Amino acid sequence: MTHNIAIIGFGNIANAIVTPLLDKKIIQPENVFCVVNTEKSLENIKKNYKYDINVYKSDAKESKIIWDCQYKLLSIKPQQLNDINEDHYLKNKDNLLVSILAGVSINRLTQKFPNHKCVRVVTNIPITIGKGLTGISWGEGITQDQKQFTKKLFENTSKIYEFTEDYLDIFLALTSSGPAIIALIIEALSDGGLSGGLPKILSEELVMEMIIGTTNLIKESKLTTSDLKNLVTSPGGTTISALRVLEKKSVRSALIESIVSASNRSKEFR
Numbered sequence: 175m176t177h178n179i180a181i182i183g184f185g186n187i188a189n190a191i192v193t194p195l196l197d198k199k200i201i202q203p204e205n206v207f208c209v210v211n212t213e214k215s216l217e218n219i220k221k222n223y224k225y226d227i228n229v230y231k232s233d234a235k236e237s238k239i240i241w242d243c244q245y246k247l248l249s250i251k252p253q254q255l256n257d258i259n260e261d262h263y264l265k266n267k268d269n270l271l272v273s274i275l276a277g278v279s280i281n282r283l284t285q286k287f288p289n290h291k292c293v294r295v296v297t298n299i300p301i302t303i304g305k306g307l308t309g310i311s312w313g314e315g316i317t318q319d320q321k322q323f324t325k326k327l328f329e330n331t332s333k334i335y336e337f338t339e340d341y342l343d344i345f346l347a348l349t350s351s352g353p354a355i356i357a358l359i360i361e362a363l364s365d366g367g368l369s370g371g372l373p374k375i376l377s378e379e380l381v382m383e384m385i386i387g388t389t390n391l392i393k394e395s396k397l398t399t400s401d402l403k404n405l406v407t408s409p410g411g412t413t414i415s416a417l418r419v420l421e422k423k424s425v426r427s428a429l430i431e432s433i434v435s436a437s438n439r440s441k442e443f444r
């Protein structure tokens with residue numbers, strides 16, 4: 175791609191999206207124009223980032239150059255959105271803004287950036303190792319070229335799903351909050367192993383391998399999750415004893431409600 179790309183906020187997720195594109199030479203460092211908020215981040219990128227991209231501090235006059243880029247990735251935190259204002263003197267028509275902000279609707283983006291076509295994207299933290307999940311919702315009037323550009327940003331590092339916007343909050347709850355829920359489960363199960371006398375590191379390794387093995391088994395076999403549960407649950411055995419505790423503590427319900435709650439929270443950002 176030879177377009178100039180503006181990156182508004184170059185934190186963890188922007189880094190995870192942009193660096194593989196630079197690694198694979200899909201974009202060139204001289205075409206990347208990014209803006210950050212603090213001197214510390216500016217210096218850090220200038221000194222330590224492995225590519226010589228253009229980087230500016232948000233209050234520097236030169237940072238206005240980002241508004242001359244037709245393509246923009248908005249990757250600040252949702253609560254920082256009020257600090258960003260579209261420049262009134264845009265050089266180009268057909269400007270595209272791709273937002274990865276949790277919960278911020280296309281409608282709000284379009285009001286905030288009236289001279290841009292807006293795309294709302296939800297991605298998740300495994301994108302940092304190229305195993306992300308990305309949901310995309312297109313705003314009004316996005317061209318095929320703009321769709322292609324947006325997909326190019328994410329297809330290297332994640333599986334892409336296209337949705338209408340009403341599905342994005344629940345997609346976010348499952349895929350973006352999900353890693354924290356799974357981390358909590360891994361931690362808790364490992365503590366169970368620890369309580370039974372296993373060293374912490376071994377216990378955590380066993381839990382993670384067990385989860386990977388179980389997930390792969392479900393994916394590769396024709397077993398449903400219920401089939402699998404029944405397969406390993408014998409009458410009066412250890413597994414039914416464990417499951418009984420989980421049912422008594424309403425763990426199933428707590429997990430369902432955790433996803434509903436994350437989705438509702440995402441809706442509040444609109």
Ligand SMILES: NC(=O)c1ccc[n+]([C@@H]2O[C@H](COP(=O)([O-])OP(=O)(O)OC[C@H]3O[C@@H](n4cnc5c(N)ncnc54)[C@H](OP(=O)(O)O)[C@@H]3O)[C@@H](O)[C@H]2O)c1
Pocket residue numbers: 182183184185186187188209210211212213214215216232249250251252254257258274275276296297298299350
């Ligand atoms: N973390 C996740 O799991 C995850 C997953 C998917 C999507 N997201 C979404 O990704 C977005 C970014 O998350 P993150 O974890 O990458 O955040 P982050 O690491 O805190 O990065 C935010 C970036 O925005 C910059 N910034 C703040 N105010 C700015 C301003 N006024 N002008 C220009 N730049 C500004 C910050 O600069 P300074 O460093 O100088 O302050 C920083 O570079 C969020 O909206 C989040 O909802 C996050």
